Amino acid sequence: MTILLFIEQMLNGLQFGVMLFLMSAGLTLVFGVMGLINLAHGSLYMVGAFAAAAVAAATGSFVLALMASLAAAALAGALIELTVIRRLYDRDHLDQVLATFALILIFSEGTRWMFGSFPLFLDVPKVLAGPVTLPGGIQYPAYRLSIIVIGLVVAAGMFALINRTRVGIRIRAGEADREMIAALGVDIAKLYTFVFALGAALAGFAGALVGAIQSVQVGMGEPVLILAFVVIVIGGIGSIKGAFVGALLVGFTDTLGRILLPQIFALFLEPSAAVSVGSALASMLIYILMAGVLVFRPRGLYGVA
């Protein structure tokens, strides 16, 4: 493998990691601050993608589509928080899993009812279609570069929000001691709705960004949801920093594993066996990484005891 190909694959890993961060940021906040396991997070990702596809089809504008994805997912998030999620904070995790699993089914069939069973069309904006040439002669899709930039900007914004603003202080306080912050006069119900809607908006935004280069279809959120859970377990539940580091780790591990493992096995196995053993092991790699991290850091990389 040449150095250029390796750099290109590192970029791919970075882009995948940044996407995963957008998805896991909300999940880790909701899990950390409210102690809630939200399986329906993947559905909010799907809501964002469908809203973007619908608006892009109606207006032709990708920027409007992205704004629609933020708004629709935040709205859907706030709505389910007020009607369903709110009742689950005091229940145990099994109840939360059951109720949010029900939400997945409701979202999926509701989306099918509104948009039909066939995948929708959402394309990258014309200006970002096609590749750009990077220094060193690497051809890289312009849209993927933009995803990296947007993702890093959102990550920086999230750090600033959590660490530098009053809302961020309240969120961190809510994570540490729910009763105490309520006793200090913070409207904890409103704060929770805000955090939930924020996480939903990020997931929806990720769905719209990714929908343009993948397939906008019912059930698109569940595979990503599993990865997002891996990310927050590796990073430590409740930690934005952990989600960021975990997402990049998973992104790099998955991308490089898919490329390198079959080649490594090819050194001492016959080609067809190397391909199948390598591919099989590559798809397990992030779970092995997770298990490895948990052995040494049972609460994840940045988890608090």
Add this chain to the structure above:
Amino acid sequence: MKLRSAALAAAMALAGATAQADVKVGMITTLSGGGAGLGIDVRDGFMLAVQQAGRDDLEVVIEDDQRKPDIAVQLADKMIQSEKVDILTGIIWSNLAMAVVPAATAQGKFYLSPNAGPSPLAGKGCHENYFNVAWQNDNLHEAAGAYANDTGFKNSFILAPNYPAGKDALTGYKRFFEGELSGELYTKLGQTDYAAEIAQIRASGADSVYFFLPGGMGISFLKQYAASGVDLPLVGPAFSFDQGILQAVGDAAMGVKNTSQWNKDIDNATNAAFVDTFQAEYGRLPSLYASQGFDTANLLISAMGKADVADADAFRAALKAAEFASVRGDFAFGANHHPVQDIYVREVIKEGDVYTNKIIATGLTNHADAYAADCKM
């Protein structure tokens, strides 16, 4: 909504005729979740033929397997034991077919496959009561390999998901392709990001790419491939280019060659009428899945005209004769009850605002599958 109410009306009309129904069909297919588009097309094609036949001695029970093998098995048990169906049909996915078909045929039921054609059921595990109306899984990939030879490709990069049908696909392509392989990759089933694979394709020095990535995986791959600037010719089986998903891929699919046993421009009266009536009934163009559902129902109806389902031997012979007007033109079963048929090469084009396919060549003529010799019936 129109689609649903039409199917409902058909189902209710049929349910009303229960009293004198003598053939009862159980359809197990995927109507919810990610793969629902395929099951819905098969169901709609099947029900269109049933509706057109207007027989009141045919009843169809339709259930959703959710693409889960355990649910498909439960549904099959229920249909055989309490609904007392005579014939089962409808399954889309090979792993579900493997879970249901051998048990159903062992209990003396007929199974007509409108889609899945796993190799065990065509070879050693074939059964006199199992008929596949679509294709054996390898067929379209074999035609793609033959087409690659005809086009003069010398060096293909091939990829498919890491699961049995993916391995069948690459095996099928390699069985016919005579050139070299500059790369062979198995991706994760359900993978949606192919950046790493596309970078490898770019670096491989191949002159063509063959990929089998059905449904949403294919949509993702095609869009990302188009954005990557790699411009090697792509070839795939029809499963990534059916009418249901082409609109979601858009321009990225234009000009791509794909292999199929059916297309809407196959020139015969049955096909023309099928395309028109399907569009009128459901408001969309039919896909190859819909054509397979339509042919399956017509095969069944032709057999009902010749024999009583209670007389299994006579009914089996009537099915085997396959005397119905297929949308594919000539249709015949081989010795292992799988089709012997022409497989075409299509190209993705745009008609007005709609992306669709047109036939540009014939990949393989009167093609049977590679497993027939292992079938001892």
